[in-house]
Amino acid sequence: MLLSMSSLQNPPLPHQPHHKNKSPQPNKSKSNPLTPPSPFKETLHTKLLYTFNSPSQLKQIHTHILKTNTQLSCLPLSRVALVCAFSPEFDYARNIFARIKDRPEIIIWNSCLHSLAEGDSPLDAILLFCRLRQVSLLPDTFTCSFVVKACSRLSENSVGRAVHGVVEKLGFGSDLFLLNTIVHMYACCGNMDGARLLFDKMSRRDAVTWNILITQLTKLGGMEVAHELFDEMPDRSVTSWTAMIAGYVQCGKPGEAIKLFREMEEAGAKPNEVTVVAVLAACADLGALDLGKRVHEYSDCSGYRKNVRVCNTLIDMYIKCGCLEVAQKVFNEMQERTVVSWSVMIGGLAMHGRGEEALGLFSTMTRMGLRPNSVTFIGLLHACSHMGLLNEGRRYFASMTRDYNIIPQIEHYGCMVDLLSRAGLLQEAHEFIKNMPIKPNGVVWGALLGGCRVHKNVEMGEEVIKHLLELDPLNDGYYVVLSNIYAEAEQWEDAAKVRRLMRDRGVKKTPGCSLITINGVTHEFVAGDGDHPRAKEIYERWEVLLEQLKPRGYVPDTSVVLLDMDEDEKLNVLYRHSEKLAVSFGLMNTPHGAPLRIMKNLRVCGDCHAALKLISEISNRQIVVRDRNRFHCFEDGSCSCKDYW
């Protein structure tokens, strides 16, 4: 920061001498009472008053005001301050201000500081503050709060600390508003010790003081300390609850977030728009459709549907809970949409295998003159890779930089590698990675590895795994895919080698786990689950299904089973994959024709995919499965992914 601390802390300099020839002489010219108010006067006033950008234009208006004997205070004074603040005409402005009887000068500078602190260059607020100090203008608490705000936005801890010193020196050290702003400033600058020190020292605190500390802690991942403070604070406000809920969502604990939301409801606090956004995000993560729907109704009743962010999160929640049509309905009903609304919808369509519609929405969006951002392109490329839209994907990737000046990030490269790999262009994908201007990460190599499995390229898979094991040697997923590649090539010895490597390194395969919610109760099934209270019934239901599946061409594919065992045992493992158990359970416990919604922690295996397609036909049900990457909507014997996954 190129700013001298001394300009903040030194005793203020005496007034600089005014330029006499520049000082305005108000009230000298009298307006002629016989002259009718001319339209010119009105126009000049309204037009110039709000359009002047330089001191010379200001002087022109000023002269006019003096000539017409108009009230000086009708000048937009904070604009005068802004225009003159960083020009040699600083004193000219001050001279005008000195003639305004009913308003102390500092108030005018304050409103100027306010807009600078909140605007695009908060640094100017700090510079102006220094200038005011130099000319001995005495700041008030407002002045200080705006400068502190500027420091927060710039993460300028040392300047902030200096301003804090000024605050103490001026005797504002007990102003609660100001101290809250300073606590926030320290926390924003990452100086939690400074924030905590001041917090502990404060003789009075209000909910805002606590909320500031809690919020910043949650942002830094300090959920435990945040929760302690939350428990300790005397008067929790809606913001306190919201900060905690949002914090849990942010750190990947949506279940905790929802637990807290229920506590909040019991405590009788009324969720506001921000709370709703946080809870909906938690519902989206968990696929908690029932609660999501309830929050939706609540938002309707409370008038929160006018809020774009609420709607965007609502759309995202429905998308991630598998209700694409409802999401589209919310999107269509929105009064105002932002680029985020469009991006959410485009990404959502991609996730649901509706690539063409995603592309269509993108073209509607751009036709309407809306500018896509980098996230929009992630959704778009995602749509292309999942539908095998090779040329479209390449075109969009080129277009993002050429037409929109958006520099591709690792995510965009990841999509491109995925696009090429799925399409079978493994060599080109490999070249693409090698030529990337940024270092490829595990996701990028992982996309290529996935392509090697689909297109059964053992050699390339072996090459790719080297990079992956270097980047992330403990990620079980990579070993599993490689082992699958070997198994599919019937290189059993190599598959066994991979399993030994896993064992030696202590890497364990994450067990598959599926969730299904029936009548508000979520049931969890883990692969091979024999412990479920209704395990026997569920297995029996599966056997019945199996007998219906076989005549329709279902042939169990045991190659996906990695374990070293005989064929019968493999079948046993295969038949206890978590999504098969969840579907059997769902069929047993829901009325005919009701759709089944299942959430899975891993990707659906090829065998389950084939089985679920047939089950949707046999049972005449829609089965929506959200796996770790995307949605599969099984209906009438086929899947929305069109088997391209």
Next chain:
DNA sequence: GTAGGGTTAG
């Protein structure tokens, strides 16, 4: 005049 919110590649 102080605190809190939306989309993101395998």
